[in-house]
Amino acid sequence: MGNRVVVTGMGVVSPNGIGIPAFLHAIQNGISGIKFMPHYHELKFSCQVAGMPDFKWDSLTNYISEVTLHGLKGTNIAYGLMAALDAWKDSGMDYDTDEPRWETGCVFGNSIADTEAMRNVINRVDNKEVKKLGSRVVEQAMNSGVTSYISGRLGFGNKVLTNSAACATGTQAILMGYEYIKHGYAKRMLVGSAEHVDTYVFGAFDSMRVLSRKFNDSPEKASRPMSATAGGFIPGSGAGALVLEDLDFALARGAKIYAEVLGGSTNSGGQRLGGTMTAASSAGVLRCINESLVSSNINPNQIDLISGHLTATNADRQEIQYWCDALDRRGDNFPTTNSLKSMIGHSLSAAGSIETVASILQIVHSFVHPNINLDDPNPEITKLVSVDSLPVKMIKKEVNIVAKANFGFGDVNSCLILSKFN
Structure with a gap:
């Protein structure tokens, strides 16, 4: 049978709401987070609307030091870090610890490193300005940057890894964390995924002609799953995070429990x-x-x-x-x-x-x-x-x-x- 696994904390950075209260209000009331993107109009993209969180970089100073924030350029890392730390706080845990949390690990996924950050690297290298890149550029380039920032801030000492399986990434990350707890390898796992669909990723999908292009003048109507007038998907960005725990471990510390993960497959x-x-x-x-x-x-x-x-x-x-x-x-x-x-x-x-x-x-x-x-x-x-x-x-x-x-x-x-x- 294995251990029962429950959800004790959640965090979200979504186009229609950042934080659980705002997100809950939005999904209950059918509020769209899809907006017209003038930059995509200037670039002559066929699809000119997207779901982008109303994210402010300065808000991260509530989570990490200004020194850390100064070197953080990857937007997908920022989304993931905010959602993960909100989920951790929601679970009733403190951010700071002197010793590694040996019982806690992290599986957090994303697709690729932030290409806008990498464009700066490419430009400087091409212009023979490699010495101006700085000492922290690798943190933005590596695909495991998001898990490294999360686990470093919270001191995780158990399994820490980044998964990537295209659109199946998020549910796969949750399933992996569930399996580690179920089989006794960890007591707690912070799981989730992040994505920043920047100009270059967006452009690649636009070239495939799989994006909706008939609702640029009415962005909130553009994403139409199961509709006869659905003309393709609308790119979105953001992050979701959950804290999973062994049931007995959660009950022993008096944690609130949102739901239970019964199982799954990938x-x-x-x-x-x-x-x-x-x-x-x-x-x-x-x-x-x-x-x-x-x-x-x-x-x-x-x-x-x-x-x-x-x-x-x-x-x-x-x-x-x-x-x-x-x-x-x-x-x-x-x-x-x-x-x-x-x-x-x-x-x-x-x-x-x-x-x-x-x-x-x-x-x-x-x-x-x-x-x-x-x-x-x-x-x-x-x-x-x-x-x-x-x-x-x-x-x-x-x-x-x-x-x-x-x-x-x-x-x-x-x-x-x-x-x-x-």
């Missing part, structure tokens, strides 16, 4: 049987969901809510089909389903962790957040499931079990089963 479809670098293999997705159910010891009819990947692309219809097949539930029997991306866009590596925070808030506060912009559901989707299972307004509902899944480039899948704590 796998790859191997880019076979229809799977490619950019498209999921149906066999891999179905296996991932089914293994999650088995590891959690639940049956499909117990799922109250699906927090889908659902990016507002052609894959939405296929994903709903996968859920129908994996759960053997369809029509009026299909679980209530929502996509946070309708409000914040697709934050790539950070998507799973931010969406997991949203999933747990829905468990705790007994509601289902709306799918905004779903005023014209895709008829190929409503052939499979009842339109009533895709709420367009917040509904009050007892949410006991959530299935949270993400699927990433490289044919990588991850799925978590989250539960109200009993």
Whole structure:
């Protein structure tokens, strides 16, 4: 069986709210964080809107020293650091420690080092100004920068690592932390992921023609998962973080408990049987969901809510089909389903962790957040499931079990089963 694993702290940096109170208010009220980006208009990008957190660098002085802040240039590191330290504080723990916290580790993911910071490196090297780079540039360049900053600030002495699995990164990081605690390798893990979709990453996706380009004049309507007028995803940025603990360890210190992680799975479809670098293999997705159910010891009819990947692309219809097949539930029997991306866009590596925070808030506060912009559901989707299972307004509902899944480039899948704590 292994140890039971519970969530005792959460933090979030999202396009529609920084911090749990602001984020909760936004998702309950269907508030979009997607805005017009004048710079992308100047660069003649086809998509000119994005989900960017209203982030102020000076606010980090509440978390780290001014000396540390002065050398910190990576925006994705900053997002991750803020979300992680908020989650740690929310769990009731102090920041400072004289000795390493041997019982606590960290798994925190991201996609790539901050390319805007790296552009400065490239320019200085090309201009033969390498001596002007400074002594801290490597911290911004290494992919493990985010976990290094987090673990260094909090003194973690257990397993500390950075994972990267495209859009599956966030849920995979949470699952890895869960497994370390379940099998007794750690008592506590700080987990999550961060992403800053800067100009260069945004431009790369824009060139693929996978971004929405018809709503530049109405940015809040641009992200349209499961909609007939969905024209591609909207890039988002931010970070989500959770503190996971062994149940007995958490109870012994009197920690508040948000929810329990019952189990999960991460796998790859191997880019076979229809799977490619950019498209999921149906066999891999179905296996991932089914293994999650088995590891959690639940049956499909117990799922109250699906927090889908659902990016507002052609894959939405296929994903709903996968859920129908994996759960053997369809029509009026299909679980209530929502996509946070309708409000914040697709934050790539950070998507799973931010969406997991949203999933747990829905468990705790007994509601289902709306799918905004779903005023014209895709008829190929409503052939499979009842339109009533895709709420367009917040509904009050007892949410006991959530299935949270993400699927990433490289044919990588991850799925978590989250539960109200009993």
